Amino acid sequence: MMNPMRSMPETWGTVGSALLTFIFFQDMIRRYCPRELRRYLEKWSIKVSGFLNPYISISIHEYLGNHLKPHEAYPIVEAYLSVNSSKDAKRLKAEMGKDNGNKLMLSMDEYQKTTDEFNGVKVSWISGKSSPPPRPMLSYFPDPDKKYYKLKFHRQYKEMITGSYLEHVMKTGKEIQARNKQRKLYTNGHNKSCWSHIVFEHPATFNTLAMDSTKKEEIIEDLLTFSKSKDFYARIGKAWKRGYLLYGPPGTGKSTMIAAMANLLDYDVYDLELTSVKDNTELRRLLTETTSKSIVVIEDIDCSLDLTGQRKKNKNKKTTDESEKRKKDTKEESVSKVTLSGLLNFIDGLWSACAGERLIVFTTNYVNKLDPALTRRGRMDKHIELSYCKYEGFKVLAKNYLEIEAPHPLFPKVEALIEEVEITPADVAESLMPKSAKDGPAKCLLNLIHTLEKCKELKDRNQQDRSFEFVKEESKIKKLNHVMVARSWEPFYDSSKEDYDGLPPVKKTVTMTGLELKIERRFRLETETH
Numbered sequence: 284m285m286n287p288m289r290s291m292p293e294t295w296g297t298v299g300s301a302l303l304t305f306i307f308f309q310d311m312i313r314r315y316c317p318r319e320l321r322r323y324l325e326k327w328s329i330k331v332s333g334f335l336n337p338y339i340s341i342s343i344h345e346y347l348g349n350h351l352k353p354h355e356a357y358p359i360v361e362a363y364l365s366v367n368s369s370k371d372a373k374r375l376k377a378e379m380g381k382d383n384g385n386k387l388m389l390s391m392d393e394y395q396k397t398t399d400e401f402n403g404v405k406v407s408w409i410s411g412k413s414s415p416p417p418r419p420m421l422s423y424f425p426d427p428d429k430k431y432y433k434l435k436f437h438r439q440y441k442e443m444i445t446g447s448y449l450e451h452v453m454k455t456g457k458e459i460q461a462r463n464k465q466r467k468l469y470t471n472g473h474n475k476s477c478w479s480h481i482v483f484e485h486p487a488t489f490n491t492l493a494m495d496s497t498k499k500e501e502i503i504e505d506l507l508t509f510s511k512s513k514d515f516y517a518r519i520g521k522a523w524k525r526g527y528l529l530y531g532p533p534g535t536g537k538s539t540m541i542a543a544m545a546n547l548l549d550y551d552v553y554d555l556e557l558t559s560v561k562d563n564t565e566l567r568r569l570l571t572e573t574t575s576k577s578i579v580v581i582e583d584i585d586c587s588l589d590l591t592g593q594r595k596k597n598k599n600k601k602t603t604d605e606s607e608k609r610k611k612d613t614k615e616e617s618v619s620k621v622t623l624s625g626l627l628n629f630i631d632g633l634w635s636a637c638a639g640e641r642l643i644v645f646t647t648n649y650v651n652k653l654d655p656a657l658t659r660r661g662r663m664d665k666h667i668e669l670s671y672c673k674y675e676g677f678k679v680l681a682k683n684y685l686e687i688e689a690p691h692p693l694f695p696k697v698e699a700l701i702e703e704v705e706i707t708p709a710d711v712a713e714s715l716m717p718k719s720a721k722d723g724p725a726k727c728l729l730n731l732i733h734t735l736e737k738c739k740e741l742k743d744r745n746q747q748d749r750s751f752e753f754v755k756e757e758s759k760i761k762k763l764n765h766v767m768v769a770r771s772w773e774p775f776y777d778s779s780k781e782d783y784d785g786l787p788p789v790k791k792t793v794t795m796t797g798l799e800l801k802i803e804r805r806f807r808l809e810t811e812t813h
């Protein structure tokens with residue numbers, strides 16, 4: 284023990300002479316001691332220090348080797364420690380996260396220490412940095428400092444720490460990373476041959492989705508089971524992917540459901556615009572560039588590919604000039620060569636080589652138009668129909684939009700009407716939306732009731748129209764016989780004579796092809812609701 288009465292210069296003198304003696308002996312050993320003996324002494328000293336210091340340390344560096352290749356484990360450890368370190372470390376640093384938008388990420392500052400406990404065993408983590416060796420004078424860019432985390436633990440627990448503890452650190456760190464990560468919506472639109480992204484912040488969830496509750500539960504269960512089935516897919520030798528086909532009329536919530544899926548599973552969304560993809564090679568490249576934990580969406584698949592596997596040409600537009608038509612077709616083919624078989628081959632084959640979980644979702648308004656090859660099980664594992672809004676769906680929307688729940692005096696009226704008509708959730712939502720700041724829930728509900736009553740009226744009138752015309756069909760045919768011949772039971776009449784007793788005019792299109800006559804009737808209901 285040091286004599287407290289000693290003065291400062293005396294103490295320094297003692298330390299100095301001890302240091303000199305140590306250097307002298309070290310030098311003597313280096314000069315006069317034979318090499319073998321020296322090696323033996325070194326080994327022995329390592330053993331002694333190992334005996335005296337029973338701790339083992341593992342370093343995780345920010346970069347690997349000399350080539351500044353980022354080490355994958357470093358950010359994971361950083362995320363893991365970001366939760367614990369704020370309790371222990373005295374100096375923390377706050378940085379803007381790369382993947383989490385405007386959120387600040389806290390982590391240990393350099394040379395800070397934090398402790399952690401796992402199965403009753405205490406370990407410590409120290410953050411540090413090593414400076415690179417000085418570079419030649421002419422070198423322009425200096426090497427950056429290399430940061431690292433050092434894990435220290437008693438050698439008695441070596442097996443547990445290097446095994447289950449590090450596994451736990453990696454798993455938890457990845458989960459924290461995923462929680463902090465801002466999800467992205469990737470698109471390849473505007474004829475771009477690569478993905479561009481924006482932050483994905485769609486508020487839709489399964490709670491806010493208006494649909495049959497049993498069906499909803501089933502879909503949620505299916506998605507969650509899929510996301511947890513890594514081992515199962517590996518065991519059966521199948522790529523970890525699942526295909527969904529969402530179909531139904533416009534405005535029934537197909538796109539909304541995709542957003543809800545992404546929010547449920549914390550996945551990124553890749554909105555693949557097939558019409559912007561040049562050919563199968565580009566399609567393959569785009570799909571292989573998608574990351575794990577993502578949903579690849581192809582909307583309106585029936586509009587992007589046709590049944591023969593070639594890109595769909597616009598059949599509605601008639602080009603009278605043949606040469607112009609040919610020119611247009613050639614041009615179309617030169618810019619778009621993605622085929623159905625190209626897409627199918629990729630879904631089935633190559634994609635299996637991409638690690639990680641992926642959902643592929645197709646949407647369509649016309650499921651019957653799709654090629655069975657596309658919709659067969661195994662490719663599209665689940666077919667989900669989204670349909671018109673019924674009372675159950677309405678209750679969800681009323682809760683979302685107006686924050687009201689049953690029982691409510693106006694609900695029975697809505698129930699009676701909504702079960703009778705075909706109205707999409709989008710239309711119901713639109714009617715429930717307050718049109719001014721003064722509109723309360725009752726006003727919005729009355730708005731919806733008014734819309735539903737109009738729909739019902741049109742539906743009834745439409746039915747009346749049909750039966751009236753059908754009854755009158757024979758006499759009309761007689762009248763029009765000199766102009767056209769009826770091919771089917773479909774009622775028709777001459778548009779030039781709107782002489783139906785009191786019936787509102789009905790829009791119709793008449794197309795003549797040779798001797799055949801095709802009549803397309805549009806009822807008033809359709810015209811008005813569009």
Ligand SMILES: Nc1ncnc2c1ncn2[C@@H]1O[C@H](COP(=O)(O)OP(=O)(O)OP(=O)(O)O)[C@@H](O)[C@H]1O
Pocket residue numbers: 491492493494531532533534535536537538539540647648669708709710712
């Ligand atoms: N089932 C639903 N639940 C909640 N909101 C819905 C639902 N369906 C539609 N909506 C509302 O209507 C809007 C349009 O719906 P969405 O875009 O999902 O329809 P869609 O089926 O994808 O239509 P399209 O076939 O035209 O692409 C959404 O923004 C949403 O607010």
Ligand SMILES: [Mg+2]
Pocket residue numbers: 537538539582646
């Ligand atoms: Mg949509």
